[in-house]
Amino acid sequence: MLEIKNLDVSVEDKQIIKNLNLKIGPGEVHAIMGPNGSGKSTIAHTLAGKPNYLVEAGNVDFKNEDLIAKDPYERSLLGLFLAFQYPIELPGVTNASYLKQILNAHRKSRGENPIDAGEFLKILKEKSRNLNIPMEMHSRFVNAGFSGGEKKKNEVLQMDLLNPSLIIMDETDSGLDVDALKSTSEAVNKLRDGKRSFLIITHYLRLLEYIEPDHVHVFGDGSIIESGDKSLASRIDNEGYEVK
């Protein structure tokens, strides 16, 4: 699914990612944990193609294609989804209109016609119900005035709508209360189908108690310094990042 080889990434002339290697197979759930400033989010944004994140060396193979050579929108159309830690607000555009537009962008890339308004409404109602999202939320502007929980649910709704192959979750647990974390995690777990892969970036064990990872990697100084199974996350939670 995804293979990162010897990746170096700089942001504003400062090297953040140093010789990163990571392989994620189909259906696997990988978690990256690490202290603040270790470069976790940089991986997420680099994979999604954020401008100014300069790949200095190495390569990334995603579904047998050179991911780095592609524009950000092409990466999405190829099946990569980044759930943002801080979802962006888009005033003036209703959530329903936005969701329809992103769905149609993916349909267009598959050679399909734009979705019929009635069919879209049916899908939106069904997926919103599964996430306990009130339909009223879709008549509001994208993420504008949304609570932290609503924003994260909206991210999960988008990943459900776009049906990606690889989902990168960048600190999805931040800003969520216990109930919102649980319901968001349950929604994500429903998307685990044995084929779709996940890369979960988090500080804490609590998200991984709901979304159980196959592999846990500890990040430090721009690279993976230790890998293991879920028990590694428990150990980090008990001992912190300072003691390895």
Added chain:
Amino acid sequence: MKSVSSLDCVIEISEKINIQNSSDEIKINCSNSESSPTIDIEIKKSKINNRIHLTCNEKQDIKAAINLQIHNNATLEFIDEANYEGATDIKMNTIMRPNAVFELYRFNKFNVSTKNSFVHNCDLQSNCIFRDFNFSNGSKEMSNITKISLNEKNSKYIGSGVVIADSTNCKNQLDISHMSQSAISDCSFKTVSRGKSNVTFKGKVFVDDDCSDTVSSQISKGLVMSDESKINLTPILEINNDDVVCSHGAASGKPDDSVLFYLASRGIEKSDAEKLYMQGFLSEFLNKIENVQMQSKARDYINQNC
């Protein structure tokens, strides 16, 4: 021609002025000279909204004066949906008698190589409401001047201007004079500037010294979509009374890269992401248009021209 209701009055400005379906409540006198027709319109009291549709199907240059008088308690919707192919020079003078309500909607497209001018002077008497919404794409040389005089108490002006410029120019001026107490003005201006466009907005709010209990708000925002386009927003406030609530704000800049990246990360390519961004930016104030039909026209205008 758009379909219109039985109370609609349709005016076509061309070499010969045509008036169709004039309702009993709308009295119109035209003195037509080939170079400069003058249209005098008088709106009498009516329980139902009167509506005037101004259309223009000719490619010729237009020079016209419209004198509009809206009597006590009368209401008027004036909708200008003309596509002006030639040069224009239109002057509008409006007098609103007590309790009159005037809604002016202009959804215009101009030829990018012409010179166009619109000047509107509007005097409001007590308890009048003037809702003024203008949507334009600019032209080679466009001047859009509106002067509002809130002459008597409890008069109210609500205005929004949207300019979607693409290698066009548009000079906008809005002068609001609070000449009586307890008057309200609420103005917003938004523009998107693409290609080699140059858009200016000068918004002046004047509050006279005996105008206590004045409420005034003015906001102008611009989105610069290219390195060669320019936006200049100038708010001017002259307040001569302490018992007022006046606010103003002006901001212009390029699109937020983080928003464009967010949209790209959802599969929307750059040109479509910029279009969506512009549509959202310009649509932010559309809820100020209470008339649902006109709000829909405004949204269509923005979506079609971004």
